[in-house]
Amino acid sequence: MTLRSILHVEDDADIRAIVQLSLETLGGYQLSQYASGPEALEAAPSETPDLILLDVMMPGMSGEDVWKSFTEMPHLRDVPTIFMTAKAEGVYSADLIRRGACAVITKPFDPMSLPDEIRSHWDKCASEHSA
Amino acid sequence: MAQHSYLSVTVLALLALLGLYAASLAFGVVGLPSGPVISGLWATTGLLVGSGAVLVLTRQQDRRGQRLLQQYGKELNFGRQAINAHTIVNVSERTGEIIEVNENFTRLFGYSADEVLGHELSFIYENGEEDPVFQEMMSCSLAGTGWTGEQRLRTKDGAAVYTQCTMMPLFDEDGQHSRNITLRTDVTASRRAEADHYLTVVLEELKDEVFIYDTAEHVITYMNAAARRRTGWEDGARGGRRIDEAISDIDPGVFAEHIAPLTNGRDPIVRLECRDDAHALEVATQRITAPGGKPLYVSVIRDITERRAVEKAKLDMVSTVSHELRAPLTSIKGSLRMLQSGALGTFEGRANTVIEIAARNSERLLLVLNDILDLDKIRAKQMDFTRESMTLGPLLQSAIDMNSGYGEEHGVRFRLDDPTSDARIMGNADRLMQVLTNLMSNAAKFSPQDGEVRVGLRDQGDVWQIFVRDSGPGIAESDRPRVFDTFAQLKPADGRPRSGTGLGLAICKSIVERHEGEIDFVSQIGHGTEFRVDLPKAAGPERNLTLERLAS
Numbered sequence: 221m222t223l224r225s226i227l228h229v230e231d232d233a234d235i236r237a238i239v240q241l242s243l244e245t246l247g248g249y250q251l252s253q254y255a256s257g258p259e260a261l262e263a264a265p266s267e268t269p270d271l272i273l274l275d276v277m278m279p280g281m282s283g284e285d286v287w288k289s290f291t292e293m294p295h296l297r298d299v300p301t302i303f304m305t306a307k308a309e310g311v312y313s314a315d316l317i318r319r320g321a322c323a324v325i326t327k328p329f330d331p332m333s334l335p336d337e338i339r340s341h342w343d344k345c346a347s348e349h350s351a
Numbered sequence: 352m353a354q355h356s357y358l359s360v361t362v363l364a365l366l367a368l369l370g371l372y373a374a375s376l377a378f379g380v381v382g383l384p385s386g387p388v389i390s391g392l393w394a395t396t397g398l399l400v401g402s403g404a405v406l407v408l409t410r411q412q413d414r415r416g417q418r419l420l421q422q423y424g425k426e427l428n429f430g431r432q433a434i435n436a437h438t439i440v441n442v443s444e445r446t447g448e449i450i451e452v453n454e455n456f457t458r459l460f461g462y463s464a465d466e467v468l469g470h471e472l473s474f475i476y477e478n479g480e481e482d483p484v485f486q487e488m489m490s491c492s493l494a495g496t497g498w499t500g501e502q503r504l505r506t507k508d509g510a511a512v513y514t515q516c517t518m519m520p521l522f523d524e525d526g527q528h529s530r531n532i533t534l535r536t537d538v539t540a541s542r543r544a545e546a547d548h549y550l551t552v553v554l555e556e557l558k559d560e561v562f563i564y565d566t567a568e569h570v571i572t573y574m575n576a577a578a579r580r581r582t583g584w585e586d587g588a589r590g591g592r593r594i595d596e597a598i599s600d601i602d603p604g605v606f607a608e609h610i611a612p613l614t615n616g617r618d619p620i621v622r623l624e625c626r627d628d629a630h631a632l633e634v635a636t637q638r639i640t641a642p643g644g645k646p647l648y649v650s651v652i653r654d655i656t657e658r659r660a661v662e663k664a665k666l667d668m669v670s671t672v673s674h675e676l677r678a679p680l681t682s683i684k685g686s687l688r689m690l691q692s693g694a695l696g697t698f699e700g701r702a703n704t705v706i707e708i709a710a711r712n713s714e715r716l717l718l719v720l721n722d723i724l725d726l727d728k729i730r731a732k733q734m735d736f737t738r739e740s741m742t743l744g745p746l747l748q749s750a751i752d753m754n755s756g757y758g759e760e761h762g763v764r765f766r767l768d769d770p771t772s773d774a775r776i777m778g779n780a781d782r783l784m785q786v787l788t789n790l791m792s793n794a795a796k797f798s799p800q801d802g803e804v805r806v807g808l809r810d811q812g813d814v815w816q817i818f819v820r821d822s823g824p825g826i827a828e829s830d831r832p833r834v835f836d837t838f839a840q841l842k843p844a845d846g847r848p849r850s851g852t853g854l855g856l857a858i859c860k861s862i863v864e865r866h867e868g869e870i871d872f873v874s875q876i877g878h879g880t881e882f883r884v885d886l887p888k889a890a891g892p893e894r895n896l897t898l899e900r901l902a903s
Contacts, residue, residue, distance in 0.1 A: 234682035242685070246694055277674050306677035328681035328717060332692050 223342045225250040227269035229260045229286055230304070231278040238331050239273070247335025257281030261289055269299055271322075271342050276305040287321075300345035302338065304329070439514065439535040442521075445528060447471040447489055459537055461507035472533075475504045488518065495520040495528035501538070513542040560652040562594055566614075566638070569594045569648070578652070581627075594650060598632065601625045610648065613638040624655070631659045669727050676720055684713045715850070722854035725785075726837065729861040736779055736865055740889050743774040743815055747806055750787035757792055762800040765791060768807030774815045775889045782862045786870075789855040790819040790882050796849040797823030797880070814868070815888055820881040826874040834872065835860040844876050859884075 226249050230236045236253050243249045252267060254260035258281060272290060274283035283303055290296040300322040305312070313324040322345035325337065434440065435453050439460075442451040449467050457463055460475055467474075471489075476482035484502055491498040498518040505511055514535040521530040554561055560578035564571045571592050579585065582597050595606045609623040613636060623634040636650045687710040689695050698706065751765045758765050787806075794804040798821045809816040824845035826834060833841060837857040843849065856870075863870040867887055874880040 232678050232682070235678065235685075238682055238685035238689075241689060241695070246689075306674045306681075327677050328684045331685040331689050332694070 221270075221346060223249065223270050223339055223346075225252070225269045226271045226273055226338070227260065227267050227299075228253045228273045229255075229257060229278070229283065230273075230275040231255055232275070235275075235327075239334070242331035242334045243338070246332070247338070249335070257283075257286040257289070260286060264290065264293060264296060268295060270346075271338065272296070272299050272301040273338070274301060274303050276303050284316075300342055302341055434534065437536070439537065440532065441467075441472065442530055442532050443472065443492065444530055445492060445495070445520075447492060450530070456535075459506065459512060460504075475506075477503060477505060491518065492531050495531075497531075502535075511539075512537060513539045562597060562650045562652070564594045564648050564650075566646045566648055571597070572647070594648070598625060598627050598634070598652070601627075609634065610636050613648070629656070630654050631656045669724065673720070673724050677717075680713060680717055680720070684710070684717065687713060719854070722858060726854055726858050726861060729858065729865065736782065738777045738779050738866070740775060741778050741780055743776060743778075743808055743817065743886075746780060746783060747787070747808065747817070750784060750791060751806060753784070754788055754791045754795070758795045758804070761795040761798065763795040763798045763802050763804055765795075765804050765806055768805050774808050774810075776815055776866070776886045777889045778866055778886065782865070786859045786862050786884060787817070787819070789859050790884075793851075793855060794819050794821035794823070794880075794882075796851070797821055797843065799823070811885060813888060814885040817884040817886070818881050820879060822879040825876040825878060826872065826880050827876065828874075835870070 226243060228236070228239055228243075228251055230239065230253070233255070236255070240251055240253060244251050252263070252269065254263065257278060272287075274286055276283040283305075287301055287303075290299070290301070301320075302322050303313075303316055303324045304327055305324060306327045313326075316324050323341040325334075329337075435455070437455075438453075439455040440451075440453040441449055441456055443449050448469050449472060450469075452464055452467055456467075462474075471480070473480040473482065473485050476485040479485070488498055497520055498516070500516060502514050502516050503511060504514055515538050516533060516535045518531050518533040520528045521532055523529045555575045557575055558577060560581060561573070561575040562571055562578055563573040571594055574582070574584070574597075578597070584592065595601060595603045598606075605623075605625070609621055612621050620635060620637045623636075625632050625634065631654070633653045633655045634650055635653070636648055639647050639649055641647050687706060690698070690706050691710055747767055751767055755765055791804065791806065798804055802822050804822075805818075805820045807818055809818065824843050824847075826841070827844055830841045835856050837854055860870050863884055863886070869885045870882065871885075872880055872882045
């Protein structure tokens with residue numbers, strides 16, 4: 221199994237653009253981007269991503285809220301989920317991972333190395349899931 | 352007896368008068384007809400009887416006087432004993448030398464009579480001879496005017512005593528002022544009682560709540576006005592209530608746990624945070640010994656609702672600012688990074704230079720932001736700070752591996768001195784790595800090209816000392832007080848400025864202090880600087896565990 225499609229939720233349009241350049245242009249992945257949790261949830265039934273990439277702090281519905289809703293959908297429940305956060309606290313990241321997140325990437329991230337970083341996290345988590 | 356002596360005195364007096372009258376007749380003092388022989392006889396007889404009677408009379412009066420004197424002496428002695436028993440007495444020469452002290456004096460002040468006789472009394476005054484009260488006493492002593500008032504004095508072992516004092520001049524038989532007698536009463540106890548009363552009033556009016564209760568049953572014996580106000584227990588309603596009833600939302604078990612460290616004397620004071628309805632409370636409890644030796648607990652309860660709200664608001668703000676600054680920085684840095692990479696096309700000459708400048712400065716902005724947030728988190732004690740048993744050797748090695756790239760940028764090599772394998776402390780590896788990275792990047796920045804920075808460990812008894820030594824320009828001694836301040840970018844001794852946020856050493860200091868350690872430096876202008884971090888040793892070597900960990 222290889223990583224092809226990524227579902228990305230991020231409220232900041234500029235960061236969406238950077239992530240798009242990084243993951244689509246440089247990484248060659250297929251990316252579906254949404255500007256908010258509700259928008260992503262509305263489209264979720266027809267989405268079948270290999271990986272979910274969520275911003276943590278978003279107005280209204282947080283990344284964690286979106287994650288919780290996704291885990292209630294059978295076709296998204298087991299998809300590896302990576303969080304992106306500006307919160308640098310180790311405790312917070314450790315807690316997300318303990319609760320089942322695949323990885324936490326701290327902002328600002330390096331768009332040049334982001335594709336590789338995401339790939340290596342996904343490789344690890346996907347193999348855990350299939351095992 | 353008195354009656355009898357009066358009678359005999361009267362009889363004798365009459366006899367004497369008679370004799371003297373006869374003699375005067377004989378000498379013709381009183382004009383009566385007489386012959387020379389008869390008058391001579393009368394005169395002799397009269398003189399003899401009269402003078403005999405006077406002689407007897409004088410003797411008699413002498414005895415009586417002596418008895419009276421004895422009587423007065425007894426009474427005087429009685430009075431003197433009473434004064435001696437009650438007051439502190441000293442008699443001094445007009446010029447100040449002590450010539451007599453009583454037992455009360457030696458008992459209160461703790462000096463023996465031998466130690467004080469012949470000296471001026473200055474030693475019982477707070478400031479000795481310089482003491483203004485002593486000087487006033489001396490001038491009154493010389494002038495013979497006397498003195499009355501209260502004095503704060505000190506005993507031989509330095510304890511303060513309060514006395515009510517009266518000095519009176521003594522005059523000799525010629526009416527000359529020769530000596531002074533000084534009487535003192537010890538009023539320390541009543542002064543103390545007044546002070547106690549004062550303290551009780553202060554305690555009563557304190558904004559914090561104060562509870563005093565016994566150590567066995569925790570039954571409250573005193574609560575101040577603030578405590579009564581919050582609990583709603585009036586003075587009379589206090590009877591038999593226990594301290595844990597005073598905080599509605601606290602479990603008695605939790606409270607017992609709170610004060611447990613006091614019972615074995617491990618901690619002198621313990622703190623607990625709890626809630627009571629909508630209030631956040633901080634309870635600080637101490638064990639005290641009441642006069643008389645009875646142990647008591649004192650709990651001071653402070654309402655910290657407001658303080659907690661302010662702290663939370665501050666942390667929320669820091670978190671918000673962090674997010675608000677990091678989001679745009681993510682875009683700026685990301686964009687610049689992609690432009691630099693050439694993945695989106697190439698630029699020519701100057702364009703590359705400005706992209707380079709923008710990228711470098713966004714990097715710098717991020718460093719400052721991270722440092723401010725780190726410092727704030729460390730100071731607010733919000734930073735993840737779990738400490739575990741760890742060895743310093745491997746930490747130093749990985750610090751060198753991690754920072755060697757940065758060293759190369761500055762043409763500097765890091766060298767590890769004596770990697771002691773067994774240096775065990777209780778620490779947070781990530782935070783200590785932050786300290787080492789800060790110290791090593793500083794050392795690299797300030798070292799000359801092709802310089803060497805030595806990193807190592809020393810056994811200093813109770814502590815392990817990490818040192819990072821450069822051969823840079825050194826730090827001027829006058830800059831020492833500011834080195835660890837926030838934003839303290841000092842002018843280097845060689846005058847060449849280096850990049851940095853000015854927060855690195857402040858962060859190091861905060862982290863080291865959270866490890867109950869110390870950070871310091873020694874420096875020599877022109878020769879270099881050595882930063883030293885002392886960290887308390889962890890108890891008991893766990894050699895096998897270390898080896899296992901290293902092996903895995």
